[in-house]
Amino acid sequence: MALAYDAPGWGWKAAVIDASRLAGLRWLPLAPVLVPAMRCRAIYRRLWPHVQRDLGSAEARVAGEMTAWRRYEIVWGDREADFLVDGEPVLQGAPSPRGPLGLVIWIDNQYLIVHPAGRLRHGILPLPHDQWLELDAVALQSTI
Secondary structure (H helix, E strand, O other), X not given: OOOOOOOOOOOOEEEEOOOOOHHHXXXXXXXXXXXXXXXXXXXXXXXXXXXXXXXXXXXXXXXOOOOOOOOEEEEEOOOXXXXXXXXXXXXXXXXXXXXXXXXXXXXXXXXXXXXXXXXXXXXXXXXXXXXXXXXXXXOOOOOO
């Protein structure tokens, strides 16, 4: 899913969203009108940044090879979160979703495309070779 304005909806990325925020929920009654209206690029450009802000969503692509060992770090604050790869910031000042930190790590060849303009697509990509995801360690550290 493309969570941020003009961000690709695919790839290796750091992302946050909190669709349960009150500010985000106010858009729900307007969804039947807004979803088809956002098929118009001008309306999407003008409106989606406001919806994105209210949903507390942000994302950034993670550059580099996925086959090399990397160190991923999430600095989770009360209001903001920072994502670092090998000590370098990838996404800074992203709004921290409410509630406890949730972490999802997966790799697959299925896709679901959900665009704010209501375009939906799904499928399975062919794989020319086996794929795997290997973790050396996962650690939680409190800064409180």
